[in-house]
Amino acid sequence: MEMIFERTLLFDFYGELLTKRQQEIYEDVVMNDMSLSEAAEVYGISRQGVHDTIRRCEKSMQEIEEKLHAVRQYESTRKSVTEMERILNDSHNNIPEEAKSKLLSLTGQILKEIG
Numbered sequence: 001m002e003m004i005f006e007r008t009l010l011f012d013f014y015g016e017l018l019t020k021r022q023q024e025i026y027e028d029v030v031m032n033d034m035s036l037s038e039a040a041e042v043y044g045i046s047r048q049g050v051h052d053t054i055r056r057c058e059k060s061m062q063e064i065e066e067k068l069h070a071v072r073q074y075e076s077t078r079k080s081v082t083e084m085e086r087i088l089n090d091s092h093n094n095i096p097e098e099a100k101s102k103l104l105s106l107t108g109q110i111l112k113e114i115g
Contacts, residue, residue, distance in 0.1 A: 007030055008031070010061040010071060013065070013071050015061070017061075017064060018060065018061075025039060025050060026053070026057045029050060036050045078111065082111070084103070
């Protein structure tokens with residue numbers, strides 16, 4: 001499950017940097033669960049060609065992530081904000097209700113903005 005989530009995030013962040021054809025093949029096979037045989041027929045290439053395209057796409061997106069770290073930063077921010085929400089929602093904390101309400105609003109806004 002984690003690998004599927006990672007592939008999805010990489011594609012969300014860097015899919016636009018692939019060629020249109022790579023995007024289509026990757027989306028059909030990885031995101032829409034099309035078989036290699038089905039994709040080969042649709043795109044007029046061999047199963048091996050589809051497989052190689054998927055591997056090149058993943059390698060390319062991984063290399064970009066290694067340089068930019070956008071997915072890693074996104075995940076770190078999302079985890080931190082989620083933890084802040086958990087702490088704010090804990091009934092045993094001594095945070096005044098007005099401050100808690102404002103902070104929860106801000107954490108919700110951050111999570112909405114980062115997707």
